[in-house]
Amino acid sequence: MITTRPSPSRTDSVAGDVETPALKTDSITKSYGSNLVLEELSLEVQNGEFVSLLGPSGCGKTTTLNIVSGFLQPDSGAVQIGGVDVTHTPAHKRDSAVVFQNYALFPHMTVEKNIRYGLKAKRVPREELKERVAWALRLVDILELKDRYPGQLSGGQQQRVAVARSLVMRPGILLMDEPLSNLDAKLRAELRLELKALQQDLGQSVLFVTHDQVEALSLSDRIVVMNRGHVEQVGTSREVYEHPATVFVARFMGVENVFELTRDNDIYQTAGGLHFPSRLMGPEVSAVGIRPSMLRTRAEPVEGWTGWASRGEIRSVTYLGDTVRYEVAVGDETLAAISSDTHSVLDPGSTAYLHASPESLLPLAT
Amino acid sequence: MNRSRTLTVIGIAAFIFMLMPVFIVMWVSVTSSQFIAIPPEGYSLRWFKSLPENRSLMGGLWYSTWLAVLVSIISVTIGAMAALALGKRRMRGSGAIGGLLILPLILPSIIVGIAIYIAFFQLSTTLGMRLVPSTSALLWGHVLVTLPWTFRLLHSGVVTLGDNLDKASRDLGRGALYTLWHVNLPLLKAPILASFIFAFIFSFGNLEISLFLIEPGGITLPVAMIQYAHLGMDPSLAAIATVQIVLMAVLLWLAGRFVNVGRVMQRT
16 A cells, blocks of 8 residues: 655755656667677656666666666766766766665665665755655555564565665666566565556656566556667557567567568468468568467358458367467468457367458568 | 494594593693692692783783784784675686685695794895894784685675675765775674684684794793793693683684584685
8 A cells, every 4th residue: 555645855856857858878888798788778768757678688678777877887878867967977976776676675774774874875954854764664654664674574565665765865767676576476466556656646757677578568658678788669568569569579578479471472471371461461561470369260261351361270279267278270380369259169170260350460570 | 223323422432532632631720739640639729720820821821812812803804805805796816816815724834934934034134124033923924824714704704795785875875985884894793703703713822823933022822831831741731721722612602603613614
């Protein structure tokens, strides 16, 4: 549960100039030896915006976070926080705060002292310091835990302390490094909701690093999908999910059926013998993606169907409760299809007709 | 008898065999006679009561105590600096430097003693001033042989601590010195205290280095005991040995409250 109260003091408020982004990286590059980790990465987080860096491990998202927070120096490029160039500013002088994956709470200090730690460095006046600590404790609902030590807290409670310790600084940009990954699924879902509500109430600008697409989709105003040190796509959750730009983004977003295409007059075809008429696809398409849930699997062809259709053979059937999952062989290709019709389930080995509407054929760049 | 029973019996036998001399010394120290004899003819605490008047042994005891305290402070300080420098992040040559710091451990102390003596002696002739024997040479010799212990204890403490909290502290606006003082040192309290105790024990018990470097008027207890024994054995030696045994036992017990002593010794 969240109790949100107005911040007692907004003298060093996060809400700056509307035009100045809270965070801006300008083509930052970083390599270790011959290993290029980040290649000319540029991104922006607007004031009050929640942006996720999404990608598999090793894609450079954590390196980006470390460069923004000041723990790493980029080889080239610039970092701005609140319009100020901080590329060469040491970590302790930047207007950013990190919520670490392992929380990094000081084990020899009580919860309250952990939260005060950074404020004392800022020489906040005593009265204001007290107020802000109390505000942060209430904000994440841990007032009654203030005299405990981190070792006496559960993972979820430690997570709250870590968030409070960062938020009490009223940072220009809050950086979060997979902060929910050490929690169990149920707690993760709960804290996700809380975090989003908290961020919106405070208007806090956030850069959130995660490899979990559900987390990114549910939390973010915009998602930056990263792969091998570069940006694959930037967009709102809906844009990235419904219109993935590349094969990589499509696969990462759960589009299981992805095929590279070659064009032969009016027909695009795959190596394994799938055919897509060009009237459904657009002029210059190098790959196509279809979500399993967008494929309709029938024993008979649907009459008058104007979209894509193909005949195949059911290879396997998996009952999943709400849905049934089919693996369907068409030529040398296999497609995954998920059907919500759990009553008339087709048998393995039987003939099946796959149907997809023109909108569900996602054109992808390779 | 089954296997584990046999092992237990062998274990106890070995234990008794190892501790026998220690028990015998303690036993002899409470004799009432003028001579060392087993079993004692009668029992009394007269040798303990007369110890404070024994100027050579008491002088050695105090001198060794002060020396060991100084050695421990210096050794822990250097060891902590090295451990923090080498344990926080991997850098080029950190393995080699770490190895170098442990080196005195595998050299027999007597060699270290001779080496320091010869080196300081050569330096003395070059500089035209007497560097050995001297208390400062003795001090550095002891620091050298205790450093492997303090460094290793502190290094493993630093490695366990990692650099996560340093990052958090920097991120929250604190510089390196504040972080060292308020985060690292408080969290390294246990290995710091333990390494202090270990340095004290090894300095206090060291004979080989001291033999080469002591100056007249500054005799450590082990050397004082050897000199005393040359004049003739009497139960005073057993009494002072008993005092040492008890002191070491208490210190080891104390160290055991901070770190796993067995594990520290094992890594030799």
